[in-house]
Amino acid sequence: MKKIYLFAAAASLGVLLFAGINHKPALPYGFTNGTPEIKSITSLTFGPTGVLLLGDSHNAKVFAMDTKDSKKADAKAYDVKGIDTKIAEALGTTKENISITDMAINPVSKKLYIAVKSADGTPVLLSMTPDNKIAPVSLKNVDFSAIELNNAPSAEAKDRRGNSLRITSISDIGFADGKLLVSGLCNKEFSSSFRSIGFPFTGKQEDESTLEMYHTAHGRFETTSPVRTFTTTSIDGKKYLVAAYTCTPLVLFPMDELKPGAHVKGRTIAEMGNQNTPADMIWLKEGGKEQLIMANTNRPATKVSFDDIKNFKGTLTQRIDGAGGTNFIKLPYEKVLQLDKLDDSRAVVIQNRDGQVDLWTSDGKNI
Template identity: 30%
Template sequence: MRQHAVDANTKRETNMSKQNKFAITLSVALLIGTSALADTSLDIKFAGALEFAEDGTLFVGDNYNGAIYAFDMPATGGPEQIMPSSIANIDAKIAELLGVGVHAIELNDMASHPITQDLYISVTRIGSSASRPAIIQVTQDQQISLVDLASFDFQKQGLMEFPEGETTFGVRGMGPMPPLTRDIAKGEIPLRTLAIMDMEYYEGELFVAGVAHDNFLSSLRRMPFPFDGSQGITNVEMYHITHDQYESRAPIRAMSVQEIDGKPQLVAAYTCSPIVLVPLEDIQDGAKIAANTIMDYGNGQPLDMIPFQMQDQTMLLVTNDSRSPQVIPISGLQDAKVVDHNDFERGGKLDLHPVMPYGPVGEAVMFDGMSMHMTQVGEGMLASITRDLYTGSLNLDTNPTWFPNRIHNMKAEFDFPDYAPDPTRTQ
């Protein structure tokens, strides 16, 4: 799951909120403790990217400490059926649970437990001088609680070649225009906030996308689980159609392992929004590889990549902070043409360029509002933390994969009180 980096000094903690008034069960605990598997202190500084293994192990990426934690969260059973649901103002409810104002939290990622189908949300609480992490659980009966991570057995894997220095992003404006205040603020964000962007568990291994070193190298890490201290680091370069250049700094933002052309490959999305394939067999320690560019949507930043089943085939739902979600059939990626600079006229390409979007991009689907984080729940449902376009509220909605929307903002023919289908004019 994709994580959202946060600058802990950009917000100030508000006064403690009033006593909880909504009907949910709350459990409060500190995120400190000692592992039962190893003599290692549980000292999470940042809860970012989340990923579950099929047995219920929860992986939590800590970009500040340069570590990945694996919490053993077994379960005996889950719900018989998952129904559509909606929790309004989920950010306000989480903030009240944590005792801070709604503007003093960041929701970084979300993942669903593969057995219970409960949702887990990684959160940053912003204080006056430092930030504190939290993991929030939302059950299928809409109970919200703060997870006591210290109550679970866990393992910890430190990241080698972690960018521990004070390197920050460069400051730039849009083209020839000078940078604005927010552009300058971006230049103060440390590089290590991109150390763990997404994680994918596959057949006993954890694949981690992010940056390594202090020289902005886009990397894929590969480590066995259970952790044994070993990991491989592969530097990744790819050709970016819209930018018309080969890029080795900006990391993969979202990814999924799929069987393509007869072998397991990472389907991976980058900012401005190329999609590449990386065969798992190429991800070897110390290797420098070129990912295979097969498509490009254009400007925008990918958020999540979610595999699901529809029409008797595997699909990928790719969300983006600037575009409607895109559904890509895996069948369309088989034998896809791999391209480089020789396949296009030179120069950058904006969205209206005749060649854009390029490749087997699938189909854009309707989505009401803006999905900040999305994950599959069960076989046929998607959960999304969604910003409502009209009210600005942040809601946690669960909807079917075939139509992942609420309809409260739409006024269609079906909504009029005297509506009835006319059988004489329809087939």
């Protein structure tokens, strides 16, 4: 009988003990809740449903954040004349005091996310719905994780004030096949860096890959020119990174070779003209055919058909004065500052039109 009482007491104690444990489910993707110390937002892209990846060049980090914005919605066109003025007003200042650093469409909710930097360097993340309503996206008490891009700085790699000397500036980020892709440039030695980082982040530093390509405007094989923007594609079942460089070769790198520390040789498939800097690249469908759209800072936006890329089996290894390689079409849009995909056939564009910065959406035919 005594035993029964003892068992009952032990059971009660056990219940009390385990009742005190909070069975809060672990956050997805290894996220923790808190306020990330984001110092700049220089690039944006979406990862898995609702997860926004923010490139922070100032910190040389990429943050992944759960926006909780995962409700599926239909794509509607965005159209705001003077988007810079409108954003500045919403922030309580004038357009001279802000700059739009990147934008990304949530592929699920179709909501537009815009990264802005104020004159004093404060980064701001805003969202916009197709009714042109701007709202702040809080960066406080969010579920997030982060990955550092600089190799762990050794003691000697700091200046006398203890600041790290080496800065990896992020030129573009992307997300493909469950991996975060980051292209960048180092501030001291002239070297281009590219990383493919597994997601969820493990916290482990991964070495950069070295990308070797034939620079058609420079007329030689190089590893140092910076990749300015990139996207991915699949040709005959094999996945490729499509990278655009300053003045402006387009190069394919096999994704399966982009491993930490690997030296990867690319195939240069087009030269889009020198004295130019590509800003963004996306894929759109036109008449059922895939088209690669490239925004450029000094030249009109351009369009390259997937079939032309697929059928260009060779590699450019001769210097090209002007343009060459895969055919491309010049679109009647200059100074396209930002470009992202709204749906299969439409793009959202931020363009400088004679000093006024406009946000508009293509209609499926005009890009």
